[in-house]
Amino acid sequence: MKITIKKPGLLTTIQDLGRMGYFSQAVPVSGAMDVLSAQIANKALGNDEDCALIEFTQSGAAFITESEGLMAFSGDGAYLNTDSQRLPSDRPIFIPAGTNLYLENNKSGSRSYLAVAGGWDVPEVLGSRSTYLTAKIGGFEGRCLAENDKLSNTGELTHLTQSILDSLKGETINYPNWSIARNLFLPGNQKIIRVMPGREFNWFDAASKTAFLTQPYTIGNNSNRMGYHLQGMALNRAIDGELLSTAVTPGTIQVTNDGCLILLMADCQTTGGYPRIAQVAAVDMPLCAQLKPADTINFKEISWKEAERLYLQFKFDMHKLSLAVEQKYGVG
Amino acid sequence: MEPITANDLTLYPISECAITVEFGNTIDEGLMSRISRFNRALSQNPFPGMYDTVPAYTTLTVFFDAVQVIRQNDLNGNSCFEKVSGYLENLKEDDDSAPSSESEIISIPVCYGGKFGPDLQYVAEYHNLTVDEVIGLHTDAIYKVYMIGFIPGFAYMGGLNDLLETPRKDTPQKVLAGAVGIAGKQTGIYPLETPGGWQVIGQTPLKLFDVHRQPPALLKAGDRIKFDAISSKEFKKYQSKNKVAPLVGRG
Numbered sequence: 001m002k003i004t005i006k007k008p009g010l011l012t013t014i015q016d017l018g019r020m021g022y023f024s025q026a027v028p029v030s031g032a033m034d035v036l037s038a039q040i041a042n043k044a045l046g047n048d049e050d051c052a053l054i055e056f057t058q059s060g061a062a063f064i065t066e067s068e069g070l071m072a073f074s075g076d077g078a079y080l081n082t083d084s085q086r087l088p089s090d091r092p093i094f095i096p097a098g099t100n101l102y103l104e105n106n107k108s109g110s111r112s113y114l115a116v117a118g119g120w121d122v123p124e125v126l127g128s129r130s131t132y133l134t135a136k137i138g139g140f141e142g143r144c145l146a147e148n149d150k151l152s153n154t155g156e157l158t159h160l161t162q163s164i165l166d167s168l169k170g171e172t173i174n175y176p177n178w179s180i181a182r183n184l185f186l187p188g189n190q191k192i193i194r195v196m197p198g199r200e201f202n203w204f205d206a207a208s209k210t211a212f213l214t215q216p217y218t219i220g221n222n223s224n225r226m227g228y229h230l231q232g233m234a235l236n237r238a239i240d241g242e243l244l245s246t247a248v249t250p251g252t253i254q255v256t257n258d259g260c261l262i263l264l265m266a267d268c269q270t271t272g273g274y275p276r277i278a279q280v281a282a283v284d285m286p287l288c289a290q291l292k293p294a295d296t297i298n299f300k301e302i303s304w305k306e307a308e309r310l311y312l313q314f315k316f317d318m319h320k321l322s323l324a325v326e327q328k329y330g331v332g
Numbered sequence: 333m334e335p336i337t338a339n340d341l342t343l344y345p346i347s348e349c350a351i352t353v354e355f356g357n358t359i360d361e362g363l364m365s366r367i368s369r370f371n372r373a374l375s376q377n378p379f380p381g382m383y384d385t386v387p388a389y390t391t392l393t394v395f396f397d398a399v400q401v402i403r404q405n406d407l408n409g410n411s412c413f414e415k416v417s418g419y420l421e422n423l424k425e426d427d428d429s430a431p432s433s434e435s436e437i438i439s440i441p442v443c444y445g446g447k448f449g450p451d452l453q454y455v456a457e458y459h460n461l462t463v464d465e466v467i468g469l470h471t472d473a474i475y476k477v478y479m480i481g482f483i484p485g486f487a488y489m490g491g492l493n494d495l496l497e498t499p500r501k502d503t504p505q506k507v508l509a510g511a512v513g514i515a516g517k518q519t520g521i522y523p524l525e526t527p528g529g530w531q532v533i534g535q536t537p538l539k540l541f542d543v544h545r546q547p548p549a550l551l552k553a554g555d556r557i558k559f560d561a562i563s564s565k566e567f568k569k570y571q572s573k574n575k576v577a578p579l580v581g582r583g
Contacts (some may be wrong), residue, residue, distance in 0.1 A: 023384045023395060025541070025549040027484045125543050135484050135524055137543055199335075199344050199352070244359065245481055245488070247386040247393035249347045271388055271481030282348045304345050308398065308411050311348040315399050 001069020001095075001116055005149045009061030009103060011225075014120055014139035014151075016052045019128035023270045029250065030130040030138065033225060033266050033289035034111050037075035040180050041115035043321050044072040045092050046160030046329070051119025052129035054145070056112045058292070061145075062102035065095050069153060070117040070165045074182065076109020076290045082173065091179035094168035109290035117161045118154040132267060133225075163329040178328065185317060186287065191295075193284050194302045194310075198253065198276030200243065208235035208259075212277060213301055217261065221293045225267040228291065234259030235277065248272040251280035251288075263288065281307040283314045338421045351416050352393045359389050359490065364478060367392050368554040370425055379419045380404050387553040388479045394420065437474060438550075438557045440521070442512050443567040444470075444534035451531040455498050455514060467561055469493045470533065475519060477555040485523035485541030485549035489557065492519050500529040510536045512559065523549075534559075537570035 005012075015038070018031025032038035032055055042051050059078040073080040073089045080087045081104050087093055095101075103112065122129050122140055131139025140149060157165070168174045201209065211233040220229030235255050248254070252264045254274035263280065264272070265288070280288060281302060291297065302310075335344035342354040353370070356363045367387050374385060374394065381400030386393040398412045407415035444467045445452040456463045475491040482488075492514065500515045504527040507513070511522040513530025522528055523540035540550045551557065562570070 020395075021384050022484075022548070023386045024480060024552070025484055025547060026480045026482060026486055027548070126548065134526065135541070196345075199346070244357070244389040245479060246388040246391045247346060247350070247352060249350055251347060269482055270386055271479065276346075279345075279347055304413065305411060308345075308348050308413065312398060312402055312412075 001071070002066040002150060002152045003063045004066055005061070005063050005145050005147055005151070006100075007060060007062040007102070008144060008146050008149075009056055009059065011057040012061050012145040013055050013131040013133070014052050014122050014145070015055045015130045016050050016119075016128055018266070019126055019130055019132070019138065022126050023247070026270045027126060027135070028132060028267050028270060030128070030132045030225075030267050032113060032130075034075055034113070034286045035289075036185055036286035037111070037182065037289075038113045038115075039318055040090055040182050040185075040321075041072045041074040041113045042119075043318070043325055044074070044090055044180055045070060045115055045117050046158050046164050046325060046331075047115060047117070047119055048158065049318070049322075051115065051154075052122055052139075053116075054114040054120065054151075056103055056114070058110060059103045059105040062100070064101070065097055065099045066150070068094070068096045068169075070094055070161070070168065072115045073112060074115075074180075075112030076106055077112040078103035078106045080104075080112075080114070085173075087173070088175060088179060090182050091175055092164050092168060093173065093175040094165070094170065095173055096171060099173070110292040111289055116153040117165055118157045121152050121154040134267065160326055160329055160331045163331050167329070180321065180325075185314070187284075190287050190290075191297050192300050193287060193297050194281040194307070195253065195278040195299045196281065196302060196304045196307050198278045200255075200275035201277055203237055203239045203241070203275045204255070204277060205236050205238040208233075208238075209277075211235065212261075213299055216296045216298055219291045219293050219295045219297070223291075223293055225265055227265050227268055228263045228288070230261035230263055232261070235261070237275075243273050243275050245271045245273040248276065249279075251282060251285055252276050253278045253280065265289070279307075281310060283307075283310045336417050336421070341421065343417045343420060345413050346393060348412070349398050350393055350395045351413065351420065352391050353420055354391050356390050359478070361476070361490075363390060364476075364554070366425070370423070371553075373423055373425055374420075377423065379407060379416065382416075388481070436556070438555055440512075440536050440538060440557055440559050441562040441566070441570060442471075442534040442536050442559045443562050443564050446564070448535035448564070448567065449512070449533040451501075451513075452533040455496065455531050455533055458498055459495060461495070466496065466533065469496055470519070471559045471561050473558075475557050475559075477551050477553055477557065478518075479553055480549055480551065483522070483524055483526055485551070487520055487540070487549075487551040487555075487557075489519050490517065492517055498531050501531065502529075504529040507532055508535060510538065510540065512536060521551075534561075535567070537567050 136142035217232035507528035
């Protein structure tokens with residue numbers, strides 16, 4: 001399958017599940033912001049979970065298929081449309097050559113993912129296909145996708161992907177009647193973000209700690225793949241003191257010297273020197289990835305033990321999901 | 333999961349897949365050497381599922397695959413945190429100070445002043461020194477890499493002469509790849525073009541970060557380095573010698 005980008009949209013990059021093993025060199029993990037939607041798009045095609053996908057930010061992008069192939073779309077940043085219909089998400093779709101596709105505004109979220117059978121074919125850089133714009137590495141020539149860029153799939157199809165393709169292949173757009181129920185993997189209230197106390201939680205006074213866990217916070221305009229500025233009640237310190245820079249990771253909530261909150265996201269630095277009031281539970285990071293400026297959230301405290309249990313459960317559920325798709329096609 | 337304190341170490345989670353070992357809370361050469369030794373011992377004896385470590389001023393953070401760790405029956409505990417903490421507490425620290433790794437000093441050529449070091453004049457005036465005195469003081473010292481952070485390959489280095497201690501700029505400005513800067517008591521080199529707040533006194537033609545090299549970062553925590561002043565002519569010669577493809581992958 002081959003596509004040509006007609007309109008790049010706001011920020012369109014190639015991502016996979018991230019670049020591991022170079023944190024000591026200050027290379028961030030990068031990767032899909034919403035790992036749930038990214039994994040669902042790949043799993044719907046029978047792809048290996050580390051296949052490269054396109055990450056779209058909100059709507060506006062458009063592309064045309066130069067040859068036929070199998071795709072899957074997931075996430076809340078946009079709807080995927082042809083000239084004549086809206087395509088369903090979270091399932092494999094066979095698309096013939098010469099189909100015009102475009103992303104239409106979906107107010108419920110921020111990011112969407114387009115997976116292709118075998119994954120998008122870009123070279124691995126330091127063990128990952130994820131784009132990291134600051135260092136201009138990975139993805140498509142280390143940059144955002146632009147008009148007239150051409151992308152192909154790898155052609156390394158699993159048996160499962162081949163079976164799905166064979167079942168849908170034809171002259172017209174075709175998809176099965178099943179889809180992956182993405183909402184089953186998300187909490188009911190998607191505006192409550194679960195957090196665990198950070199190492200410097202007690203550096204803040206009692207009123208600030210209470211405010212952090214009870215007051216709403218709004219996503220600021222100055223928010224991107226590196227981090228979100230959170231607007232709300234400023235936090236006061238009970239303990240003065242400088243933190244010597246130490247490791248941070250996506251999900252870390254830092255408090256700047258003027259009491260403002262920054263939530264670190266996929267392209268964040270590997271080290272930081274601001275006190276860390278909390279860490280977002282990994283299972284709620286996909287919710288954070290779908291937030292956009294002016295969205296309002298509340299934080300809710302859970303224990304580190306509970307966070308680990310939820311994370312292991314999520315990994316187990318993702319594995320079971322792969323097995324379920326395999327079973328449907330009698331492969332595996 | 334309250335932080336665990338054992339053998340003067342404090343261990344705490346920073347995510348479901350990472351635990352920080354805290355060795356102290358001040359910048360101290362002895363402490364940093366201990367972190368290096370601990371890091372070396374750990375990389376020689378990794379536990380199953382461990383995939384990276386990040387040394388910093390007072391901490392070493394250990395990253396792991398939680399699914400792999402929870403399956404390790406050899407590691408004691410009911411959670412990844414307990415299993416990994418237990419392993420780290422019982423790790424035999426490498427007592428050998430390994431003098432061989434201390435002996436080598438990495439030489440970094442730097443062209444000072446002019447367009448290579450737009451803030452050299454400011455730094456000189458700030459301290460009532462001549463430009464040549466600043467260069468002399470900066471090239472005389474042996475520096476130690478405390479930490480790699482901020483952007484890929486950026487080395488925070490200690491050992492700056494007190495006479496050169498200069499505050500950061502109020503607003504970050506565009507800085508070129510290879511820029512050598514001063515901020516407070518530290519000196520550092522920018523591997524990439526980026527906004528930065530350090531006072532830039534010179535530039536090195538060396539590539540501090542290159543994905544075609546393994547490891548891609550030229551420097552690592554614990555390295556000792558020295559700056560050598562070069563002319564703009566030598567700078568250009570280095571650049572043509574070191575022509576490397578831009579920071580993108582093949583294809």
